[in-house]
Amino acid sequence: MFDISSSRRGFLKGGAVVVGFSLLPQAAQLLAQTGTQEKSVNLDQVDGFLAIDKTGQVTVFSGKVDLGTGVETALAQMAAEELDVAIERITIIQGDTALTPDQGTTYGSMSITNGGLQIRQAAATARQALIAKAAVRLKVGIDHLQVTNGVISTAPGAPGLSYGELVGGDQLNLPIATNVVLKDAMQYRSIGKSAARRDIPPKVTGDFTYMQDFKVPEMLHARVIRPPAMGATLISVDEASVKDIPGLLKVVREGNFLAVVGKTEWSAIQATKTLSASWTNWTGLPEQEKLWEHVRATPVTNTEVSSKLGDTGAALRSAHRTLKSTYDFAIHTHGSIGPSCAIAQFKDGDLTCWTASQGTHALRRQLAVMFKLDPKNVRAIYLEGAGCYGRNGHEDAAADAALLAKIMNKPVRVQWMRADEHGWDPKGPPTLIDMQAGFDADNHLTAWQSDFFVPDGKPGTVALIAADLSDMPHEDFISPGGVMGNSGIPYRFANILTQGHRLANTPFRPAWIRSPGRMQNTFANESFLDEIAAVEGIDPMTIRLKSIDPTDLRGAEVLQRLATISKWQAGAYPRPAGTDETVRGRGLAYVKYDLSKTYVAMVADVEVNRKTGKILARKFYVTHDCGLVINPDGTRNQIEGCIVQTLSRTLREELKFDQSTVTSRDWASYPILTFPEVPEIEIELIERPTEPPLGVGEIAAAVVCAAVGNAVFDATGVRLRSIPFTEAKVLAALGHTASTSV
Amino acid sequence: MSQSLSLVVNQKTVTVEVDDPNMPLLYALRDELGFHGPKFGCGLGQCGACTVLLNGEALRSCLMPVSAVVGSSVTTLEGLAEGDALHPLQQAFIDEQAVQCGYCINGMIIQSAALLRRNPTPSDEQIRQELANNLCKCGTHVRILRAVKRASESMQGGQHV
Helix, strand or coil: CCCHHHHHHHHHCCCCCCCCHHHHHHHHHHHHHHCCCCCCCCCCEHHHHEEECCCCCEEEEECCCCCCCCHHHHHHHHHHHHHCCCHHHEEEEECECCCCCCCCCCCCCCHHHHHHHHHHHHHHHHHHHHHHHHHHHHCCCHHHCEEECCEEECCCCCCEEEHHHHHCCCCCCCECCCCCCCCCHHHCCCCCCCCCCCCHHHHHHCCCCCHHHCCCCCCEEEEEECCCCCCCCEEEEEHHHHCCCCCEEEEEEECCEEEEEECCHHHHHHHHHHCEEEECCCCCCCCHHHHHHHHHHCCEEEEEEEEEECCHHHHHHCCCEEEEEEEEECCECCCCCCCCEEEEEEECCEEEEEECCCCHHHHHHHHHHHHCCCHHHEEEEECCCCCCCECCCHHHHHHHHHHHHHHHCCCEEEECCHHHHHHHCCEECCEEEEEEEEECCCCCEEEEEEEEEEECCCCCCCCCHHHHHCCCCCCCCCCCCCCCCCCCCCECCCEEEEEEEEECCCCCCECCECCCCHHHHHHHHHHHHHHHHHHHCECHHHHHHHHECCCCHHHHHHHHHHHHHCCCCCCECCCCCCCCCEEEEEEEEEEEHHHCCCEEEEEEEEEEECCCCCEEEEEEEEEEECCCCCCHHHHHHHHHHHHHHHHHHHHCCCCCECCCCECCCCCCCCCCCCHHHCCEEEEEEECCCCCCCCCCCCCHHHHHHHHHHHHHHHHHCCCCCEECCCHHHHHHHHHHHHHHCC | CCEEEEEEECCEEEEEEECCCCCEHHHHHHHHCCCCCCCCCCCCCCCCCCEEEECCEEEECCCCEHHHHCCCEEECHHHCCECCECCHHHHHHHHCCCCCCCCCHHHHHHHHHHHHHHCCCCCHHHHHHHCCCCCCCCCCHHHHHHHHHHHHHHHCCCCCC
C-alpha cells in the first residue's frame, strides 16, 4: 500500500518522490494539502522531469498527458532508453501543475516529438552525470563504465553503483544539457519495440481510475443547467419546484450560470429535470439550411497567404480552361464517449482542480484569471478521462466545478450529461473552401488556387462557459486552433496561391478537434487534385508522383510503397463508372502534414449502393512515415483510430441546430459509425530509426475524407464535395449526373 | 424516504440505501458500491458504456431502476475474472492491445461476454452485429473485433461462464 507518510516527508524535505500510478489521486490530494513548491517544474532542470529514489525507482514528470493514445507507455520507453533502466521501474506522473513542467497543451501530435525529446534530454543528462559521479567513486574512467538496468559498472554483473545509491534520495540539481548526446539508434533496446501499454490491464478489469471515477472526501455532486437557447438570459428560478427532491442541497444561480448541487448524483440529475426556470428567447444562430451563405457573408478580418509561387491570378486569366469547385465541411462535435467531468475544491483560498484537461497548465492560468487568483494558488491535476480529441468540455466542467466549490465551500464534482456534452462542447467550425485551377491547351495544369474561409482567432485557450455565463473574467476572443495547417500543398506547380480568409466569427464557440483545419483543408486539396487528374486524364497515383516536390524523396517513397501494397493500377483516368446497383471504386490521398511533419498516403476501397446512396468503405491501405517510431503497435493503434474515427466524420457526423441551440443532443441525433460498417485496414509503417519522430496521433486522419470521396468518384463518376457524405447527398449527386451528364 | 435494497452483485449479496427506487442501477453500482467498471456515457441506453450482465444477459444499467434488479444476479466488469485468472475476453483485449481510451471497453467486454455465453463460436458478422449498439469514438473497432474472435477461439475446449 502507498506509504503516505514517507512520501510526504520526501516532499517536505525536497527529496525525491515516487508515487504509484493507481495511487496517484490519493497522493495528489495529499500533496495539494501539504504544498509542493519545492518540486522543480522548471523546463531546463533535470529535476523538473525526473526523480530517482534510493531504491532506483524512477519517476518521470510529464506535462504532456495520455489522452488514450498510449503516450504514457511511449514516454516511459524513451526515459528507460536514455537511463538504461527497465521500463517497469518507471512511473509517469502526468499533467499536475505542481509537479510537472509546462510542456504545452497535449495536441497537434507533438507529445513524442517535443515532449518526449525534453524527457529524453533530461534522462540523458542524468545518466551522463551519474556515470561521471560513479567514475570518481569507482576510480575508473567514464569510458570504462556502462549502465545495466540502473547499475553503473565496468561490465554487466561486475561490482558497481546503482542510480539509487548515487542519488542518495536527493534531487539531481542539474540543468538539462540540450546538446547532450542521445543514445544512438543502433543501441536502442526499448525504443522501437511494441511495449505493451501499461494502462490496458487495469482498463479491462475496472481497476483504472478515470476522472469520472475519482472521488474526494465530502464531495458533493452537481449538474449544470445551460440556457435552453444558447444566448438566453435567465429571468427567474422557482426553487420550490425542487424542494421535495431528497438529497438536493442547493440551486446555484450566478448570472446566467445555473446549477444544482446535491448529496448524490441522482438528486442532482432529478433536479435538472424538475427545476422550473424562466429564460428569455434567443435566436442568434443562422438557419442551418443557409449555413454556407452565412459563412460566405461573414466579414473577413484579414487574408493570410500560406503559400505563393508565380502569379496565379495572371495564369488563371490566361488559362485555356479553368476548373472551379467549392468544398464544405460540416460542424462537428468531439463526441467523447464519457461526458466531461471535474472535481474542484477551495481550501484556504487555494483552488485545486482534478481534470481530464489536455492542458492543465493553460487551465490553471484560465482559472486564476476567472477567480482573480495568483496562478500559484491554483493547482490543476490531470486524470485521464474518456478519449479526448481536442479541446472538448473538460476545461468547462473544471470551471463549473470551481465556481460551485467556491459557493458550496466543499469539494464539488460536476458531471456533464450527454446533452450538455453534445450541446456545449466547443465545435469544429464550419469550413468553406473555394478551389480553382487553370489549364493550358493541352490540359496541363498551369495554376492552382485555394481559398479557405475559416474563423480568425488567437492561439491558446477557449473561453470557459461558466466564466462567460456568470460574467466572471474570461477571454474575449475565439480560438479555433491552427486551422491553416495543410492549406499549402506538397506539390510543385508553376503558379500556386493558397490563402485563408479569416472570418470575424463563427456560429458556435470553436475549438480544435483532431486534425483541426488540416482535415478540412486536405479534404479540399486532395479531392481537387483528383478533379485535376480527371481533366489531365492521368490516374491519381501518377499525377501525385509527377507533381510531388522532387526533393521530397520520403514523400515519393510513401506513395510508391502505397502503390505496391495496394496493387495500384496506373492508367487512363477516370475509369468508366459502373452501372450496377452496387459499384466499387478506389481513391487515393496523400499529405505531408503541415508540410513539415509525418508523411501519410492512403487508398480507400469503397462500395456505393446507387439505389440507396449508401457508401461502405471496405478496406484502407496506408503507408506512414513518421521517422523514428517509439512503439510500432501503439502507432498502428493510432493510425487505425484515425481512420475509423474519420470515416465516421466523413460519412455520418454533422451537428444539427435550429436558430436557438444545438439540436444534436444525443447519439440518435448525432449518429456515428458502428461496428457493422468498420473497414479492414492494412498499414505499412515506414520506420526510420535515425530520423526524428514527427508525430502520429492525428496525422492519418487528414487524408481519410479525400480518399473516400475520390473512391466514390471512381465508383460512380460523381464528385462529393460536402462532408458528411450522407446517403441523401450521394443520391442527389447521382441524380444530377444522370440528368445533365457533367 | 431512504430505503434499503438487497442486491446480488458479482455473486455477493450487498445492501444499498436509496432515496429513490427508480434511481438507475448504474449509480448504485458506481457511487454506493464502488464498481467503476460500468461507466456513465449517455444515460439513454444508446452507447453501451454502462453495460452489466443481468442473469447472464447484457443490460444497460443506466436505464434499469435499481429496485427492478432485486432478486437477480448482476455481474460487472470487476466480477468477470475468477480469482487471479482474467476472463478470456479480458486477456484477449490485453493480447490484442484492443484499447485506446478504454472508456467504452467495459461495454465491449460485457456485451461480448453475453454473446459468447449464448454462442461460443460467433462468426465475424455475428460479432459485428452483437456490438452494433456499443459505441466507440476512438476508432478501436478493428482491434476489438480481433479480441472478441481471439477470446472465442481461446475458450474452445475450455470452460468459462
